[in-house]
Amino acid sequence: MSYFQRNKKQIIAISAGAVLVLAALIFWLQSRFFHSVDDIDAKVTPLVLTAGDTLFYKDKTDFSAIKKWNFGDGNVSVNDSGYYIYAHPGYYQVSITLNDKYTKTFSVQVTPKQELAVASDTFVTQIEGPKEAMVMENVEFRAITTKAKIFRWKFGESGMFNSGEKNPIYAYKKPGTYTVVLETEETAYPITHTITIKPGYAVVDSTSAATIDDMYKKIDDDFRYHLQQIANGNNFNEHYNYLLNKYLCNNENAVVKDDKQKSNSFYYYCAGLQFDKNVTIQSVKVGFDDNMNCVTKVDVIQSK
DSSP, X not given: OOHHHHTHHHHHHHHHHHHHHHHHHHHXXXXXXXXXXXXXXXXXXXXXXXXXXXXXXXXXXXXXXXXXXXXXXXXEEOSSEEEEEOSSOEEEEEEEEETTTEEEEEEEEEEOOOOOOOOTTTOOOXXXXXXXXXXXXXXXXXEEOSSOOOEEEEOSSSSSOOBOSSSOEEEOSSOEEEEEEEEEXXXXXXXXXXXXXXXXXXXXXXXXSOOHHHHHHHHHHHHHHHHHHHHTTOOHHHHHHHHHHHTSTTOTTOEEEETTSOEEEHHHHHHHHTTSTTOEEEEEEEEEOTTSSSEEEEEEEEEO
């Protein structure tokens, strides 16, 4: 009798065990190193909410990854979970991206706030609008009224009537403090609202000793300060969104190049910076677009 025939059962048992071990190993490798969108375990709730209400987001994906939540309005977060508030109504695509590769998207509807019913014979027309805004920012003013049908708006910049709409939008061209005036057919006297318009960047006073170079140096230093705060592990969203909104015109793909000539998008540079320990940002030099409105390139010198 041959060796195989004498040990047939043992050989079959060993072979079956080896196949099971190999299958388990393949499954483990797939679950450990190969992923898909279906592996993302994230949720957003509620999917329909009112402007000013709280949106809850959470990711429980079990494999390690660099995460980025994008709320569809220019703001992002790298936290596993948290709360977010939309200021304006609309439809937003909320997405979570892992390792810049796998993305899961949620559709969120933000409805307008409901205006409280007010007795028409006791309610006086009012202006609703922000008290502060930036140069060239679209500012919405609203006439809160129960009777008026005719509206005449002056936004204070030209001295002329600028709009006949109930809820107009206007962009101021110069910084300053303006008095917004609204006249309607049901008000005896005009209604007013004061708004302060701030420049996008610090304005150099021609009568002061400040120079253009000083202004750019302040921007470079301000940029370096907030990058250093990210490197120190301080509030990522606060410092990231500050730079994104104030200087980059919400372009998170602006190019950041370090002193070793390595390049990243602004988002991935900052995301990596918060995990790279003991980094010192020695200097920053920003570059603007042709209109000198938005930073499009950032050169960084850093050390450990």
